[in-house]
Amino acid sequence: MANNSDYAFQKCINPECAATFDVAEILVKCPTCGDMLDVAYDWDKMDVPGSLKDFEKRWTRTNPLDFSGVWRFRDLLNFCPDDCKVTVGEGQTILQRNDALAKDLGIDAGCLHLEYEGLNPSGSFKDNGMTAAFSHARLVGATASACASTGNTSASMALYAHSTGMSCTVFIGSGRIAYGKLSQAMDYGAHTLQIAGDFDDCMRQVQAVCAQLGIYLVNSLNPFRLEGQKTIMFRILEQLGWQVPDWIIVPGGNLGNSSSFGKAFAELKQLGLIDRVPRLAIINAEGANTLTHLYNDRNLRWNDGRPDADLVQEFYDDLTARKYSPRTVASAIEISRPVNLTKCLRALDICDGVVISVPDEEIIDAKAQIGLRGLGCEPASAATIAGLKHLLADGVVDPSAKIACVLTGHPLKDPNLTVNYHKDNKGKFSNPPVEVPNDLNAIIKAMKQA
Amino acid sequence: MANNSDYAFQKCINPECAATFDVAEILVKCPTCGDMLDVAYDWDKMDVPGSLKDFEKRWTRTNPLDFSGVWRFRDLLNFCPDDCKVTVGEGQTILQRNDALAKDLGIDAGCLHLEYEGLNPSGSFKDNGMTAAFSHARLVGATASACASTGNTSASMALYAHSTGMSCTVFIGSGRIAYGKLSQAMDYGAHTLQIAGDFDDCMRQVQAVCAQLGIYLVNSLNPFRLEGQKTIMFRILEQLGWQVPDWIIVPGGNLGNSSSFGKAFAELKQLGLIDRVPRLAIINAEGANTLTHLYNDRNLRWNDGRPDADLVQEFYDDLTARKYSPRTVASAIEISRPVNLTKCLRALDICDGVVISVPDEEIIDAKAQIGLRGLGCEPASAATIAGLKHLLADGVVDPSAKIACVLTGHPLKDPNLTVNYHKDNKGKFSNPPVEVPNDLNAIIKAMKQA
Incomplete structure (x- = not known):
């Protein structure tokens, strides 16, 4: 697949270096100075809407990229062609105006909003980034992915990996493992390697393995x-x-x-x-x-x-x-x-x-x-x-x-x-169950005390 | 608030009875024959779209009722005026065409679709019904709600109760309690009464309490x-x-x-x-x-x-x-x-x-x-x-x-x-973690065996 490299590129964030690299290269850090990389754009060459309101034209349900809360804005992150872009319906999230909580906090009505990212397919904001990373993985022709997380990242990676037909591996240490947090990664089909070591060992090994086997590393530097x-x-x-x-x-x-x-x-x-x-x-x-x-x-x-x-x-x-x-x-x-x-x-x-x-x-x-x-x-x-x-x-x-x-x-x-x-009544807002006899009057009394 | 009783009503499902009742009455069963009730409409008096495609006009994000995957279709469940209708953003769900699973099952590509209701705010399809029930609760002026569930129903009830400023109570038995399942109800502020009895006792008591105290019962007969x-x-x-x-x-x-x-x-x-x-x-x-x-x-x-x-x-x-x-x-x-x-x-x-x-x-x-x-x-x-x-x-x-x-x-x-x-490797598709020494070659070997 062709990339969008006539206007999208990778660029060192160090202004004294500012080296640029092709968007289709797999780089973790700037090969010139070792600093971090950005995705940058030559906006003049791109067809960017004249007003944010123009994005409202995308409020349809017929094109999966328009339905995605990420790719609906693709003009502003257009580093790969549309046929590379992966979506599983991420970003259908809600900005909730919450006057009740505002009142608790002494904030004026209409002023407090909560952007709830739990409605993403894997249950966290990570899907916003992972849909983009896996689109890049397709651009560079990767067939396997890996990461060293045991939490939200591994869940999101595993979902996008199987959705794009890629394999994926989660590296976890042998210390205290929260299997509950791994439930999604296992459910979504990630291979899980339990390394005899701690998280730092996992992080080091996953980078070495990815470099050696040409695996796409889904780490936070991406x-x-x-x-x-x-x-x-x-x-x-x-x-x-x-x-x-x-x-x-x-x-x-x-x-x-x-x-x-x-x-x-x-x-x-x-x-x-x-x-x-x-x-x-x-x-x-x-x-x-x-x-x-x-x-x-x-x-x-x-x-x-x-x-x-x-x-x-x-x-x-x-x-x-x-x-x-x-x-x-x-x-x-x-x-x-x-x-x-x-x-x-x-x-x-x-x-x-x-x-x-x-x-x-x-x-x-x-x-x-x-x-x-x-x-x-x-x-x-x-x-x-x-x-x-x-x-x-x-x-x-x-x-x-x-x-x-x-x-x-x-x-x-x-x-x-x-x-x-x-x-266990641990905090100011604890709301423990109340035990009541199986008796209508006792229950009504308990209801009135609530 | 006025109701829509010029065209919406409650109707006994028994065709020999077919008694009708005002939409604003709180009824559990038909007062005439004891059978179940439907919500029915006199469609001729209603402004129903001429084609399902007309609903596409609602694909905007500016009106919360249009954003709701339930109320976007309000013409087809219009039993209360719009100012009664409650929404917390339910029904942003995805129908996923799943060719990979279709292939596993021997189904033709493009034929298998999964309607995933887990993306509802409380995590299950119950929100579709609860948004309607709580809209009815507002129509009848209820200020309190209750149910006897310990699962998805209680989570959904508690979310809509606090969102409409109503109180809510969950009745649970004193037998085996799955606190995990109750986590959402407690989080969303439900009062939880643990009755010294079993689920049938709870069901009987909650109905009696609701009848006596004028509490809106969120049960499945609704x-x-x-x-x-x-x-x-x-x-x-x-x-x-x-x-x-x-x-x-x-x-x-x-x-x-x-x-x-x-x-x-x-x-x-x-x-x-x-x-x-x-x-x-x-x-x-x-x-x-x-x-x-x-x-x-x-x-x-x-x-x-x-x-x-x-x-x-x-x-x-x-x-x-x-x-x-x-x-x-x-x-x-x-x-x-x-x-x-x-x-x-x-x-x-x-x-x-x-x-x-x-x-x-x-x-x-x-x-x-x-x-x-x-x-x-x-x-x-x-x-x-x-x-x-x-x-x-x-x-x-x-x-x-x-x-x-x-x-x-x-x-x-x-x-x-x-x-x-x-x-524990319990099924055909089990995907257990693999233990590996903290050694690059051993890890690469394990990766290749995966």
């Missing part, structure tokens, strides 16, 4: 995944009638979402499709707060593409020396060495961003509130609302600001936490 | 729920370009889906919107096969609205005498006294239906195949594919027939079954 994730922002704009909100709030783990959101808004602004960018708030869990530490306490910045690499290395060396492992109930953001750190610094620069951390107790309380008021979410997603409470209290976010929080995953991704929270 | 479930069929037609398939295949538990599907096609035919109805295949689990027994072995039929009630009673008496409990891995259809039996007989009559039962081993193998080829599903949903294999082998369904299978729920509704199936 710039094509971030292209797909841009569409989460396009859908928020779409559902707000193409109005730009004041704040985007997102959990911070590997920082792929924040990175792609910044890129999305920078491109839309450059294309004249929006007249301003929203501010970005990234919420870490306290038990995995690398970004908070480096950005707030050590003043690490994008610095026009030259962030202080020594500062980062020094911090990571210290983590190694202390044998530090991140620990939070929000397992999807339990990461202390975020691979997209540099791109995220750029996003914070583009969006005049802020970063804060929240403790686990506040995350699980916020999760319960999101369940009680909305569609629910996995624990990591609730960091958004936990963080928003602080940003409101500190006067960073105004109660009359238009806010969109990104809820990254389905509540059924981690039902045990939900059950324990309620059953 | 005819408004079935109105919402009709739209699963409308969406299948929509995604097939308004072509009627040859077969609809659906799991059979309480028989609400089959009942509503039959009603949907009868109404579309009556309105001249389709020129033929598809055939209907209802698949029981062998461990909960009341319909199979009564329909195939005892020849129970709709009989123009006069099914043999004595035959049914005799069978239920025998179940009672034997202290029979249904038992299947497909917990969502583990029901031996289906409340919608009579309406289902009507649907089988309308759609020239067939009924068969399949053993649990075949259900879990079929579930694994659906995961391997599609988006996955909960165990009960897989009865469709398990049943289809028999219908093909027996020559009932032709391999060139256009088939739509209804997958009722999300795979994450029951991840433990998935994990055990694969990890």
Whole structure:
């Protein structure tokens, strides 16, 4: 299949290097300087709509690419021809205006919106990126894929792998294995290799195996995944009638979402499709707060593409020396060495961003509130609302600001936490079962007390 | 709020009674003869589209009722004014053409389609009916709701209750409680009463409590729920370009889906919107096969609205005498006294239906195949594919027939079954993890053996 290399290419994010490479090459890092890569476009050669409203013409159900919440916006991530593009119906997500939760938080009615990504086919936002990565995999002719995740990434990879007729392998360590998290990967047909080692061993081995066997590595460095994730922002704009909100709030783990959101808004602004960018708030869990530490306490910045690499290395060396492992109930953001750190610094620069951390107790309380008021979410997603409470209290976010929080995953991704929270009365919003005799009057009394 | 009672009403399904009642009354059974009730319409007084294609005008995202996969078809279930209608974005479901699974089953390419209802907000098809029931609850001014389910129904009820500002209570017995299944109901804020008794006690008490306290009972007899479930069929037609398939295949538990599907096609035919109805295949689990027994072995039929009630009673008496409990891995259809039996007989009559039962081993193998080829599903949903294999082998369904299978729920509704199936190598399609030393050559060897 022909690629779109007359206007799409891979480009080093380091402005002093800025080397470009063909979009059909499989690269993990810039071969020239070792920095990260972007997918970049020569917009002048592309047929980009003159207004975001033009995308409304795609609201049909007859073409699968138009039905996809990712590929409906394909003009803005057009790195491969349409016959390469894979879709399983991802991105049919909902931006829910939630006045009940807004009221709880002291936010004006009509101002709080929750972008619920749990409605994706594999149950998390990962499908937005994976549909793009597997389209790229087809462009380069890959027949096999692999990754070292045991969570949402492996589920999404396995779904897209079998949907494109590719094989896929999940590398897991021999330590504590959460089989529940692997249930989707096994269900969708991933081969699972349990390596006698830890996660770092898996990560190292999967990269070596992919390089040696020519397997397509679906890791978070993959710039094509971030292209797909841009569409989460396009859908928020779409559902707000193409109005730009004041704040985007997102959990911070590997920082792929924040990175792609910044890129999305920078491109839309450059294309004249929006007249301003929203501010970005990234919420870490306290038990995995690398970004908070480096950005707030050590003043690490994008610095026009030259962030202080020594500062980062020094911090990571210290983590190694202390044998530090991140620990939070929000397992999807339990990461202390975020691979997209540099791109995220750029996003914070583009969006005049802020970063804060929240403790686990506040995350699980916020999760319960999101369940009680909305569609629910996995624990990591609730960091958004936990963080928003602080940003409101500190006067960073105004109660009359238009806010969109990104809820990254389905509540059924981690039902045990939900059950324990309620059953064992663990938090402010716990809702345990009440035992009642099998007697009508006793039951009516219990109903009235509820 | 005004109701639509100039053209919508409740009507006894017994043609000899055919009594009608206001749509705004809360009735469980016909007050005249005790039979079940339908929601019926005087179509001549309604503004029904002249062609199903007219519904395509609704493919926008600006009006929440148009975005809903249920209310987009509101002209065909218009029992309440629009300002009563509740939506949380239900029915954004996918009809997946699945040629890979078709090939496994020996079905012609392009002929097999899977209607995946797991993408509903609460993760199952129940949202289609619950959005309609809660719209009715608002029409009648209810402020509280209740049900006796511990599964998909309670999750869906709790979501719609909090979304409409109503309270809700789940009645559960004190026997074996699957907290995982209750996780969503607790998360969405349901009050949970654990009655010292069994499920039958709960069912009896919830009805008594609802009658005494004026609480809206969300049980399967509710005819408004079935109105919402009709739209699963409308969406299948929509995604097939308004072509009627040859077969609809659906799991059979309480028989609400089959009942509503039959009603949907009868109404579309009556309105001249389709020129033929598809055939209907209802698949029981062998461990909960009341319909199979009564329909195939005892020849129970709709009989123009006069099914043999004595035959049914005799069978239920025998179940009672034997202290029979249904038992299947497909917990969502583990029901031996289906409340919608009579309406289902009507649907089988309308759609020239067939009924068969399949053993649990075949259900879990079929579930694994659906995961391997599609988006996955909960165990009960897989009865469709398990049943289809028999219908093909027996020559009932032709391999060139256009088939739509209804997958009722999300795979994450029951991840433990998935994990055990694969990890413990329990079936034909088991895909257990492989242990490998932390050594590149050993890993590459394992990759090549996969």
